[in-house]
Amino acid sequence: MMMKNINTMNLIEEIKKDTEEIIEKNQVAPITVEGYQAYIENGNRLQFERQYFERRRQLVTLGLALLLDDNNLSNIRMLEKIMWEVCNEYTWALPAHLDYGGEAAYDRDSPYMVDLFSAETAQTLSELVEIHGNSFSQIVKSRVESEIERRVLKPFERKEWEWEHLENNWSAVIASCIGMTALSMLKSQQERQEKIIKRLSISFDSYFRSFENDGVCEEGIGYWIYGFGYYCYFAEKYQQNYQSDQFLSEPLLKKIAAFPFYTQIGNRSFVPFSDAENPELPSGLISFCHRYFQVPVPFLDQATSLHFDHCYRWAHLSRNLLWTGTVENEQAEGVHYFSDAEWLVANFKEEKVVFAAKGGSNNESHNHNDVGHFIFGSQEELLLTDLGAGEYTRGYFLEETRYSILNNRSLGHSVPIINGCEQIAGDHQAEKVEFTESADGFRFSMNLEGVYGKESQITDYHRKWQWVKDEKMLFLQDEIHFNRNMNNKVLQNFISHYQPLIQENKISWKGEKCQVDLFFSDKLDEARTIREEYRTHQGDIREVYRLVLSAKKLTNNYKRKYKLQVKEN
The missing domain is CATH 2.70.98.70 (Beta-galactosidase; Chain A, domain 5)
Known part of the structure; x- marks a missing residue:
């Protein structure tokens, strides 16, 4: 076992390189109707999702670039263009998560569907405005806040959602995104913010019912990253805002945090049961688990790549840049x-x-x-x-x-x-x-x-x-x-x-x-x-x-x- 300071220079260089490419092309990635049609006609998800996640790559990369240099006017203006086009999207949800009828058309409420990706988009935009708001023009800030309200916060408040009771990653990710969005956006609406966060306990209780005392994520290591990662991002943000460990005190969290260590079978590979892939672990999340829960964590030698997650999730990538730190490097044996x-x-x-x-x-x-x-x-x-x-x-x-x-x-x-x-x-x-x-x-x-x-x-x-x-x-x-x-x-x-x-x-x-x-x-x-x-x-x-x-x-x-x-x- 040895202490190791994990270097973030590789991630910083990737952010700079991709930022230069985005600025040079000066074009917001398109999202076309053909992707929506493909899912209805033959169930194909990839055609739409490749376009959707390419736009999210642009959005997140420039947001990260501003964390490195918040005075670069070219980056700010390009990021505003991307944010504006995100606000113009038909819906922030994926076609696979929308309702549609026999007329081969999506439900009229599709713009207000609160799924994983609409919630993630709201969380990304709200945190970008929270961090970089002084750099953005008022018209962009107002539009972003209006769309988050219209597409995510108000639909959530209006009704009960099926995902609030799902005992899997959905309840954790969506609730955590809504919680972080409320913490970022509703600072002047304390009563409303507290009401939203209180309701999230329904979803979090559902999520933790998917675990037993041994802390195994039966969905696989990729869904541990997703569900538990987003929960930790919310819980830490809540702690910073309220100086409260309310969402970090459950003893089961320590068992869940140790899951990757005991399922690691090589330097960068894990037991592949269920719908698992062989993902890279987010170095920010792993550093947080080691620091806060004091659990052994898998092998890390550098910050996780900008491209480790094809969905380019802001919550993962921003924490990789900001949280990656010193860990004890070891591997489970026996x-x-x-x-x-x-x-x-x-x-x-x-x-x-x-x-x-x-x-x-x-x-x-x-x-x-x-x-x-x-x-x-x-x-x-x-x-x-x-x-x-x-x-x-x-x-x-x-x-x-x-x-x-x-x-x-x-x-x-x-x-x-x-x-x-x-x-x-x-x-x-x-x-x-x-x-x-x-x-x-x-x-x-x-x-x-x-x-x-x-x-x-x-x-x-x-x-x-x-x-x-x-x-x-x-x-x-x-x-x-x-x-x-x-x-x-x-x-x-x-x-x-x-x-x-x-x-x-x-x-x-x-x-x-x-x-x-x-x-x-x-x-x-x-x-x-x-x-x-x-x-x-x-x-x-x-x-x-x-x-x-x-x-x-x-x-x-x-x-x-x-x-x-x-x-x-």
Whole structure:
């Protein structure tokens, strides 16, 4: 462990470079009607969102540039032009979050939809005016404040919103943005400000119900950054305004703040369960968690890049510039078990082995049908992996189509297909989950019959992992019993971005840094490889390989034990 002062010069240089480019082009990024039409016609989100977030990049970059130099008149005038065009937008919400009817038109209340991004836009604009208001012309300031009132604050005050009761990132992000907006804009309206902030407790209570005592964000590390990050930004701003720790005193916050540290599996990689990506952590947020909550934090060596977040959120980026500071650099080592979420994360530096597995349920926020799934590899490279979040389209969030997408269905995870059945979505969970650790290693086991449904014909399914320290070997054991005497078919399924090499009694995945070997009996199982394609969160098509081990004999009782090891290349 060592103390390290995190340098922000890289971020400052990026801000200066992008500012020069924006000033030189002297053009506000357009947002055209075609993006709105594309979502209604075919559910495509990216066409609109690329334009929307490019404009937000311009907005935020110039706002950051003024933090570095608040006397640059060219920057001020260009920022005013961008702010004016943001005020001219049809709506600050994304098309994916708007209501629309059978006439292929968005609801007339779309300009007043309070979603994640309308709230973020209000927070950005209000804080820009709060910080740089003396530099802006009165017409721009008045317009900005009027649009924030019209589009966000008054709609929020007029009615109860569904997101106030969602137990996920929505309740945290939107409420935090509204709270920060009220703190920035309503300084002269104390009673109204206090009333708004008091109401936010409904949303914050909803958000914290998504956590158990172990502090796991079941939505994945990216949504920890989003939901918990925005909550911290609001809570700190409230503390500065009212000299009160009201929103920072809950003991659970410390557990949540430590979540990234215990799920870090490499210098810049994290357990990729659920709709996770492999994001960079905001250095400002991490510095705040370390300083305020006194928790261990993941490895940081410089301020997070201007481009780490394709949405270019002001709250993240401004805090990265202003809050990034000294942290104790260390990495988690050994085994950490999250007993409520039923996640096990093992990080063995000496052996250069990383393993994680999960129980839980198939009814989680941003759910994947992945109970009993695991990942395996080294700190530098996962060979048995998780696909993480897919491309967000309309179909991605519809119950009837979500589990036809490889990222989300159990076929895209390292769990078996049993009698042609994948796991089913809903309130189905692992049972009899047990974890034990000793000097010799650990054992992690669970029963999975409840997540497959009746058509699988399962009466009992016990899955167990065992790490044997002296052998540097992971053992995977499956034992399945059926309610019929014959014709039961089990297909083991292992997911990797690397094509496996099938040999006699051994399968190898060779990556760039390491190799994973799986030992099996070719007398019992037949091995084959199936190449699949899926879409990443950015919409790119990527290949993935499913290794399938199918039992050569149909049976009433199925029992297999596989050995897995990691070797350096």
